[in-house]
Amino acid sequence: MRIIADFHIHSKYSRATSKDMTARTIALWADKKGINIIASGDFQHPKYLAELKTVLEAAEPGLYKIKKERFASRIVLSTEIANIYKQGGKVRKVHTLVVMPSLEAAEKFSKKLDSLGNIKSDGRPIFGFPTKDLVKIAKDICADSMIIPAHVWTPWFSVFGSKSGFDSLEECFEEQTKHIKAIETGLSSDVLMNRRVSALDNIALISNSDAHSPRKIGREANVFETDLDYYKIKKAIETRDLKRFLYTLEFFPEEGKYHNDGHRLCKVNLSPREALANNNLCPVCLKPLTLGVLHRVEVLADRPLGYKLDKYIPQKHLVPLEELIAAVYGVAPSAKKVQTEYIRMLQVGGTEFELLLDKQKEALLKITEERITEAILKVRSEMVNIIPGYDGEFGKILVSDKKKRVAGIL
């Protein structure tokens, strides 16, 4: 069966997250979106782990479901850990996903982390030991764990980040690199950008939402042709099996909030080429720019723009339905009439992914008005223009009648 999976979200126990991010509401929204496997998020947090142990029951291999509910979605135990430490004379800040197939393993991991630092104050805890030690801890507890560097190109908290990252996986993970089989591309980069870096040829690229509220669940995801089975999905990822790992669902990378270079407060938004022409300094305040993901990929890439590997897991770009409706109406996604139409479409039309990916024009026209139908179809054929995001500011999508998106403009 087709399985859509999102391995990275946060519970209400993480900072700056919605209080609605409980296991039950997460599963409910996964159903609305059409996600088959959704991350628990934050599983090492003692209060959340206690909640998970109460509300979850074992389902298919390595997966859980909510007790006494008819939700179709399954929950996989997943969390994100921050490591902040010094290496090679520089401060490094790296976020990493840890995915585990059982509550027993999750509990052991939680206990081990509890002995090494504070896991109570934040669902995404911070530790002072190196990221490579995190790999060893997780693998020693459960050999079937997946350890996945998160949003690898974002400037502040990632393995390749311009501010506090590394230039290669080996530099960060050393003898543990062999356990890194996949990386998360993050909202601001996509498959084509990552495949310009030949050092990543043997690494799977996955995409997740990193949602902090229910409606953001699945804004990026992974699509498999397998069974509901943690081990089969892990194998599909790790072997990069084109028959089993079908494609990733990605933001247009320009939409991500760290795509371009710039300064948010100075309202300066520059392409890498423009930034370089200015010595990477802000033309307004003259301080160093926050270099975005496109710039960082350009620095580490050894292949030209537009390069395509012979065999790679492809991607589909999408725009979340709420954003698309908002773009059509010319208002913010939080506007009442966007919300009303979004909820109505889910009620009469099926899941969000069915609407965005599967339904043909005739079917869509029965569900919603013509201009929203047209917007969905235009995104499928990449007829969009995007003002790129920069320095924490999301990009802006404009659905276009005439122009097809050009990828990776520098």
Ligand SMILES: [Zn+2]
């Ligand atoms: Zn993170």
Ligand SMILES: [Zn+2]
């Ligand atoms: Zn996160």
Ligand SMILES: [Zn+2]
């Ligand atoms: Zn500035």
